[in-house]
Amino acid sequence: MNLRELFPEAVVNQKEKMGQGWLTQPLGDQYIHFPLEALSQREQALLDLQEPQSALQASGEDAWHQFLVQKKGGLPTKLEGVQLLYLEHGFPLSSDLLDLFYGLFPHLTALVELSSTRTVLVLDQTTPFEVETLVQDILPAVENDFGTKLTIFFGNSWTRLQAEELRQVFDSEYQLFSDFVRFKGSEQTISFAKMALWARSGQLNLGVIPEKIRHYIDESKDMADIIEAMWISQTNLVQTAQKLFMHRNSLQYKLDKFHNLSGLNLKNLDDLAFCHLLILNG
Incomplete structure (x- = not known):
């Protein structure tokens, strides 16, 4: 509040x-x-x-709400990497729980209230930080301590987005989250790639997401060939390197570089499957 x-x-x-x-x-x-x-x-x-910091935090959250939800103003903070986490909760989050989020995530830029039961966390991923594992580890304790149930969708970790692109990504991811809660909603945490695959299987609209991920693939040299070889080899790096006549260290370097660029880890089967489908569909 x-x-x-x-x-x-x-x-x-x-x-x-x-x-x-x-x-x-x-x-x-x-x-x-x-x-x-x-x-x-x-x-x-x-x-x-x-405290000045409290006022600054509140004004920052207002600025992000205006930018993402009201479609007003410019980008509040220029972020080279950004990830949005979408939360569904049964009742408004307490101030103590909001403070806990800021304590857990030092790279948390803003907490934006979308409604009394929906909140989005804006994370600075300029320096990549693994959020999903941390959240899954502490979620049971948080729910028990605060007496609330949370459903969390981990948006992708995006890089090199301009202001309007970030707005479009927010709209696309939030629509996916809303569709998931409405049609499925049985899982408490769901990753970006798993959500995207679920939406693909149900022929739901992914908005700008396929275009943005395909752009990352096209921007990365040899990545389309690597994805296809990885798919055939079912993420086996030795077999993939052999198929591509590439040293394994070179392959690992390209995979790490693509992960940092696109937010997708091709050694994860869900991430790989989504990229594979994007290539198949052109």
Whole structure:
């Protein structure tokens, strides 16, 4: 919950001051003004004592909500790599749980509330960080401690996205997540490639996702041939290298480079299968 929701009487604009009778604080590149007559003495004191980092965090989340959901403004933070995690929860997340997320993920850029039961986490993946294993390990404890059930879709780890491309990716992934919760929804955690394969099998719309992944494949030298050889060899690197007349170390280097670029690990069968289908379908 942000300041505007806590104080619905507040006014947000570009003015640094609103005159007497108002308490003003910075909010990103704007200002938020609280009418003093609507504030208790305790609320005034708490607002005066609010830590700068808390205000910065709230304004950052507002900026990402405007960018992703309202389709307004520019990209709040330029990220060379970004991953979105989509959460379904039965009731609004507590402030303690939100604080826990920020503590667990030091590369968490923003927590964006999509609805009272939907939240998206914006992760900075400029330096790649394995999130899925961590979340799966701690999920049972988190659900037990906070008395809530979470369904989590791990969006892809994308690189080199322009602002509009990131918006398109968000729309495509969020639609996939919504379809999954509505039609299937029995699994608590689901990876990007597994979700994409599920959508393909049901002939659901993947939006811009196939185009973006295919672009990564085309951009990487020999990757289409590597994917086909990996598929035939069922991820066996020795056999794949032999088929391609390539040294295994060279193959591993290309796989690692593609993983960093596309977010897909071709040694994972789901990731490989999705890329294989993209090549087959042209």
